[in-house]
Amino acid sequence: MDPEPENEEEFTDEALSGPVVDRRTTTALLSAAGLGALAGCTSGDSGQSTTTSGSGDGTAGETDTPKPETKQGGRLKAGWFTGSIDVLDPPYISVGQYFQVAANIFNGLVTLKKDLTVRGDLAKDWEVTNGGKTFTFQLREGVTFHNGTEFTAEDVRYTINRTISKETPAAPKLSTLEPVDEGGVVVEDDYTVTLNFEKAMAPALIYLTRGPGRAATIVCKEAIEEMGAEAYKTSPVGTGPFKVANHDVGSELKLDAYDDYFATDEEGTQLPYLDGVDITPIPEAAQVVNALKAGDIHFSNLVPLQNVSQVEKANEVKKLQAPGVNWLGLAMNQKREPFASKKARRGIAKVIDNEAYVDTAYFGNALPAKGPINKATGWVWREDKPDDQAYAPEEGKQLLEEAGADGASFSILTTKGSLRAAKAMRQQFTSAGLDVDIEQVTSSTYWDRYAKLDYDVTISGSVGDPDPDQSLWNFYRSDGPWNWVAYEDEDVNQWLADQRRALDRDKRADILHKIEDRLIADVPHVYLSHRDDIAARRPTVKGFTHIPYMRNFHTVYLDE
Template sequence: MRDGNSDSGDANAVSDEELSGPVVDRRTTTKLLGAAGLAGLAGCLGSGGDSETTTSDDGSGGDETETQADANQKQGGRLQAAWFTGSIDVLDPPYISVGQYFQVAGNVFNGLVTLKEDLTVRGDLAKDWTVENDGKKFTFQLREGVKFHNGDEFTADDVKYTIDRTISNEAPAAGKLSSLKSVDDGGVNVKGDYEVELNFEEAMAPALIYLTRGPGRAATIVNKNAIEEMSEEQYKVTPVGTGPFEVTEHEVGSGVTLDAFDDYFETDEDGNSLPYLDGIDVKPISEPATLVNALRGGDVDFANLVPLQNIDKVEQAGEVEKLAAPGVNWYGLAMNQDREPFGSKKARKGIAKSIDNEQFIQTAYFGNAIPAKGPINKATEWVWREDKPDDQSYNSEKGSQLIEEAGASGASFSILTTQDSLRAAKAMRQQLNSAGFDVSVEQVTSSTYWERYEKGNYDTTISGSVGDPDPDQSLYNFYRKPSADGVWNWVNYESDEVHELLAEQRQALDREERKQLLQQLEDKLIADVPHAYLIHQDDVAARRSSVKGFTHIPFLRNFHTTWLDE
């Protein structure tokens, strides 16, 4: 962002007044999304679908929808929700590295602000705010009377504790606040029970976007007393938030029980208490056919993800509706560089050029994805380009040559996978075996998978970034040096150039400058092959026709305005 008081005429400049609350309008929010790299969300969050309209302290609200019109007669009931995973392991926001986990946690917690479907930033736990000092100082006026699930009252101290904990514990989400001043040196100032001030080292207009409730956000408010009473480890399983639903039971591997929180602060436009549902029973189902059959048969009401190979069955089913939105993600073949032959860039490039992405998509996903030439996805359209370097483009003859030159011909290794990714792993094994390797598939439970992946106890796996619509969010944690900020750099990739470019692009407030840095960064990643980039896939969920009032926003699954028409 340029200086808010500048007279340069920059159409992308945003003033302190425009950033201040209680509502940041659509035009200004679009600028913020562009500055944050989230411009691709505009099409996803525009009109259409069931609006997510709630009222805030200033009385603002959206257009009346089926949610408000019918909810008075249709409150109650429990939503049976299937989650396409083997287990839901972590629900503590700053420690969540799996998008599906936050899709549950998003119903338990709140942020300071939230991004609504009508593309405005509105208060969440903050009812108003002002921005000063050319975008470096944010002062939030907080809601009074908000309760945590354990009965504690929410105050400004909780904001400071949340941010301090995230940064001090070096949680994965800490990187979102890298430009915040030190918490102990004026970064977070408590001005009273219901007023808190955030001070940044440099102007950061996208700060409001990063303070929303969403995956990987660093200021999703947690409860200090609950953490101290139950321990950090237990809080990851049964956390306490201020959200519309509270965790009343969570058996890792079996499911999560969410019950409506009676003291939740939000109401709909007519003053009805939210949420409408009595609760949500979240059941992990890792077998694609089992999940789809449960949805079609009415055993579950909602599926957070539809296995792409089963989309046609959902489309053909009666009483079931497919919900699709542009996916903001990338997936690739992760190669552990601490194991041979993946320490050789030539070997990794040879492997990448031996993979036919189009064939992989047809075999693994029945055509329901698009090939990835690099990690930056098409939804971030301001930085996307079709013409990317061809270092990883399919060329079996060149791939074989590089593999032979690297001394990797006939190498034996495994692909680590879970049940829900088994088809993709088998499709990848088929291609790599055809390239002369001896590849096996090692299927494990979801919990074991993430434990081994994070500790580097694997050869290869198919993984990537989900729910990070800003290029920074899908690159910074993955490719910074593991010894620095690369908290998800489980391929053990190190590059001084990439490390510095990732820092530079964060400080480039001019969009064109940042675009050039990001494209330079992507070129380097494509050439170095820390991942063999494979696909971008749409975000596809599904609901039975009895499920009303759900708003499908990419990578989020929020149910506070959802109700059942039995």
């Protein structure tokens, strides 16, 4: 039976109601949602500015730089360290870098501000009743999508129904919502919508913000029906500060400022400041840094870890660094031999020296991993973890021999951007007597084959999940949307469900530790590293606030 929350009294209906949820309550919500690490690393505005007439919001442009008087206009040239940006339709995004773009195109119902208060985004106010089970949102009037269609409560219902019915990666966040057609989402009128949960769901406000893995980033029903799902996937229509002007997948993505965007800064100036953002996918690590140094781009969404020292030494480049909320591991396809054998997988884990791998692949700019729960999630992090995957090469070779996998031949699937890491891994395998080659493909081919389990092994993982739930449920539930190693364990399925009901953080941590222990022992991945989130900008880029794995440009301007 799922454990019942013991601390629901912390979250009274009055405390959760709008138009502002105070810092103390929001901090408690973040902890209950497993997002407590954000309280320590949120040093800027993690949501879009939302001051409009009658919003009750108070302020909007909560950045560390003042509003520019004469610096409006211009186009930001941004480099994205990837071969292509394939998906921008929020609930279908499984790659963190894609959502970094999409967050500039869309809005959520509410947003988390830099002062750790929950405030309205597309909702201007809301009321919580029925002991935390019912959320009634009053929506902004006069907001339009980029195609001119008016935003209404029906778009909220459509978004949530689509997220759940299509079984998208974001759907699990709404697992306790009553069925949409049975009162889960009720459109009261054009600007009022009610969400009804089966059980008290205080963290719902956090899950309804705009961000990676959130459940209600609002999409445009009319645009999807007119364009079709495939076209919407790469050129979506949202309500955000920027609209898609042109998207040549793998070549260029042009975002133009949306002139009718509803938000202004604290002085009433229309946002965004920029005329647009021109994003170029750049798959080669050295090319990213060279483009920054030469001024060919103003901003890089990621700095390849092997190139961090070059950025630090460059006079005209500023490094941006925030705590990493991620894990990377060696994914092993259990549909292929020898990876169906747990003994073989454990043998492979034990011939990998994580510290040497991090030094070679990332020049030491990462933390060797012992499990999937990262250090930035301090409330559930443990230094002392089981040693089932600990480096012990002779024991590893013995396990491989017992599993009939000594001298096994297989390939590491990779892209150009991850080639150095793949070579570092192959070097370790070769030393252990394994016959391993590297298969390099384009980014689009990589994600297609990975999702279809058309690979032997690859280096992948969770790249931006401050909540352990998202990086565990999605990867290790039997029906998880990113379970691309074919992992099956009924205990883990149940424990993942149990931890969602445990609003008491200590109880939830105990369950998460059980899950992590089982995963380390079962070795669906060999856990390799945790990496900080590192981006970079030219000094002319002003007004950017660095939130881990978010790249919001609504308050950015160019001081040239």
